[in-house]
Amino acid sequence: MSVRTEMPIAPAETVPSLGMVMAEAQHRPPDPARDRAGGEVLLSVENVSLSFGGVRAISDVSFDIRKGEIRAIIGPNGAGKTSMLNVINGFYFPQQGAITFKGEKRREMRPYFAATSGISRTFQNVALFKGMSTLDNMMAGRTLKMRRGLFWQALRVGPAMAEEIRHREVVERLIDFLEIQHIRKVPVGKLPYGLQKRVELGRALAMEPELLLLDEPMAGMNLEEKEDMSRFVLTINQSLGTTIALIEHDMGVVMDLSDRVVVLEYGRKIADGTPDEVKSNPKVIDAYLGVSH
Amino acid sequence: MLYRETGQFKTSYTADMGIFPLRQDRNALLVLLAFAFVGVPLLAHFHIWPFGSEYLLRAILLPFLILSLAAIGVNILIGFCGQISLGSGAFMAVGAYMAYKFGTGMPEIGLPALPVLVSILLGGVCSALVGILFGIPSLRIKGLYLAVATLAAQFFFDWVFLRVAWFTNYAPSGSVSAPELSFFGWVVNEPVERYLLCLMFVTVFALIAKNLVRGNIGRQWMAIRDMDIAAELMGIRPFIAKLSAFAVSSFIVGVAGALWAFVYLGAWEPLAFSIDRSLQLLFMVIIGGLGSILGSFLGAGFILIVPIMLNLIPSELGVPLSTETISHLEFIIFGSLICFLLIKEPHGFARLVTLMKEKLRLWPFPY
Numbered sequence: 202m203s204v205r206t207e208m209p210i211a212p213a214e215t216v217p218s219l220g221m222v223m224a225e226a227q228h229r230p231p232d233p234a235r236d237r238a239g240g241e242v243l244l245s246v247e248n249v250s251l252s253f254g255g256v257r258a259i260s261d262v263s264f265d266i267r268k269g270e271i272r273a274i275i276g277p278n279g280a281g282k283t284s285m286l287n288v289i290n291g292f293y294f295p296q297q298g299a300i301t302f303k304g305e306k307r308r309e310m311r312p313y314f315a316a317t318s319g320i321s322r323t324f325q326n327v328a329l330f331k332g333m334s335t336l337d338n339m340m341a342g343r344t345l346k347m348r349r350g351l352f353w354q355a356l357r358v359g360p361a362m363a364e365e366i367r368h369r370e371v372v373e374r375l376i377d378f379l380e381i382q383h384i385r386k387v388p389v390g391k392l393p394y395g396l397q398k399r400v401e402l403g404r405a406l407a408m409e410p411e412l413l414l415l416d417e418p419m420a421g422m423n424l425e426e427k428e429d430m431s432r433f434v435l436t437i438n439q440s441l442g443t444t445i446a447l448i449e450h451d452m453g454v455v456m457d458l459s460d461r462v463v464v465l466e467y468g469r470k471i472a473d474g475t476p477d478e479v480k481s482n483p484k485v486i487d488a489y490l491g492v493s494h
Numbered sequence: 495m496l497y498r499e500t501g502q503f504k505t506s507y508t509a510d511m512g513i514f515p516l517r518q519d520r521n522a523l524l525v526l527l528a529f530a531f532v533g534v535p536l537l538a539h540f541h542i543w544p545f546g547s548e549y550l551l552r553a554i555l556l557p558f559l560i561l562s563l564a565a566i567g568v569n570i571l572i573g574f575c576g577q578i579s580l581g582s583g584a585f586m587a588v589g590a591y592m593a594y595k596f597g598t599g600m601p602e603i604g605l606p607a608l609p610v611l612v613s614i615l616l617g618g619v620c621s622a623l624v625g626i627l628f629g630i631p632s633l634r635i636k637g638l639y640l641a642v643a644t645l646a647a648q649f650f651f652d653w654v655f656l657r658v659a660w661f662t663n664y665a666p667s668g669s670v671s672a673p674e675l676s677f678f679g680w681v682v683n684e685p686v687e688r689y690l691l692c693l694m695f696v697t698v699f700a701l702i703a704k705n706l707v708r709g710n711i712g713r714q715w716m717a718i719r720d721m722d723i724a725a726e727l728m729g730i731r732p733f734i735a736k737l738s739a740f741a742v743s744s745f746i747v748g749v750a751g752a753l754w755a756f757v758y759l760g761a762w763e764p765l766a767f768s769i770d771r772s773l774q775l776l777f778m779v780i781i782g783g784l785g786s787i788l789g790s791f792l793g794a795g796f797i798l799i800v801p802i803m804l805n806l807i808p809s810e811l812g813v814p815l816s817t818e819t820i821s822h823l824e825f826i827i828f829g830s831l832i833c834f835l836l837i838k839e840p841h842g843f844a845r846l847v848t849l850m851k852e853k854l855r856l857w858p859f860p861y
Binding site for chain 2: 292313321333337342354355356361369404
């Protein structure tokens with residue numbers, strides 16, 4: 202049986218438990234037969250330009266993300282990486298270009314449309330809901346999947362309660378996977394940074410995304426935390442089949458995790474290819490190390 | 495030692511998601527409710543201290559209950575959804591006057607006088623609609639600017655109910671009195687009955703509010719409050735979340751307004767719902783605890799009881815103070831208490847209660 206199916210949506214008894222799938226996936230070697238770089242295109246960005254007043258954040262960038270791959274976006278500070286993610290999930294509207302997601306071409310994304318069609322993300326500086334507990338944060342990620350109206354929620358019986366419990370189960374499995382059981386009911390504002398990053402990943406996963414955008418998931422972490430996070434990213438990619446776009450500054454992590462890398466500098470694309478190709482590209486070396494004149 | 499979760503295992507999500515997961519909390523609430531529903535009426539019936547006279551019931555408990563209800567409504571909007579509103583007084587007024595109109599009938603459109611319960615709830619519905627209308631600016635503006643926009647509601651409705659005679663059934667004095675409070679044959683008249691009526695309303699609405707804030711819609715409100723951009727990117731629509739908070743909040747505030755007019759005041763004029771009322775409610779939720787249903791009760795209690803205590807204590811101690819001095823003293827002490835509280839505990843009394851519970855859990859071996 203292939204485990205590269207969509208993430209189990211409740212009811213729980215009909216699907217293998219997410220925790221089990223994930224535990225199994227962790228011990229399974231990556232499938233060599235799968236041609237990750239040759240899969241179908243999930244999202245493509247064509248000739249996107251974005252400027253704020255006179256500042257050009259992105260100029261004429263095109264690249265694509267294929268289904269099932271881990272795609273890294275790298276570049277020096279201010280290269281427009283985060284702006285690119287913001288364009289992809291509809292927070293910024295580019296002045297030119299088009300974005301095609303799952304075959305549907307649009308001039309610009311809208312946040313609600315992006316969320317409903319399966320794009321979720323984490324943020325560079327953690328954007329959790331500080332006053333809410335870990336559990337509530339992750340449950341908030343399920344909000345699009347919850348259907349009961351105000352009336353049933355006010356009574357909190359019958360269908361509303363059943364719905365609440367069903368989604369709680371899914372969230373609990375994610376909590377198990379991310380190993381954050383002990384902070385389930387702690388307000389996230391009180392958590393240390395590393396755990397906050399993990400909760401944020403959990404919240405994004407609770408949306409059961411097809412495309413997960415991770416904005417510097419390992420920034421400010423120590424080695425062990427980075428290892429944990431890398432393990433999570435790989436497991437999510439392999440066992441749930443979630444396509445991942447990743448911004449990261451730690452080159453070791455980027456080269457190890459990603460299938461393909463796109464390099465931006467000053468809002469322009471300067472390289473695109475496998476980690477090895479990118480690593481040996483003279484333009485990339487210049488961008489990172491500087492050019493001697 | 496007495497208060498801890500040791501040995502209380504949750505075997506279902508239903509049990510874990512209860513309002514009070516701890517047995518001790520549940521028991522305490524049951525005792526409190528039993529006292530409120532049975533104990534107080536009994537004491538009042540037999541005139542046992544402190545219910546010897548009707549003063550406590552009529553002048554303290556009744557306004558406490560109704561203002562707690564209003565504070566719950568305001569807290570949903572300000573504390574849970576983070577939309578500062580200064581129009582609460584206006585929403586109370588809309589609830590009160592529309593309930594009055596429904597309760598006395600509108601012959602212009604052939605609407606007969608409706609039963610009191612229906613008119614109170616319809617008053618709440620009208621208030622909710624007005625709330626949605628005045629909540630629309632919140633989609634564009636935030637924080638203090640929104641407060642100013644809702645302040646417009648306050649002044650607008652002050653004017654409307656003073657000048658548009660239709661709302662007061664063309665009463666020459668501008669003052670109106672409530673219709674007979676008859677609920678399915680139960681005519682509410684005595685202070686004890688009024689108290690019980692309000693208690694029922696408050697219990698039901700507090701439960702509804704608690705259910706909403708810990709359900710999906712409540713998480714959406716809090717998400718908008720804490721990080722609106724992230725919320726939007728997760729598929730929470732600010733339009734729906736903010737306006738539903740305005741609607742639910744104004745509905746509860748409107749019902750509280752109708753109760754305030756019908757049950758507490760009996761006869762009233764627009765001044766009863768002036769800007770002072772809005773500010774009073776705002777202080778209640780800030781002092782009681784933003785984002786906490788319990789805080790609404792604590793805040794209402796504090797704001798109501800402190801002035802009364804300040805009046806009573808000097809006379810009890812035998813210190814002769816002139817009325818003028820007392821009222822000045824009231825302002826001084828009240829103001830400095832609020833400042834002190836905001837600095838020491840910005841999350842209000844509700845946070846103090848949480849801290850106390852945390853301490854109590856470890857007591858007497860806090861290691």
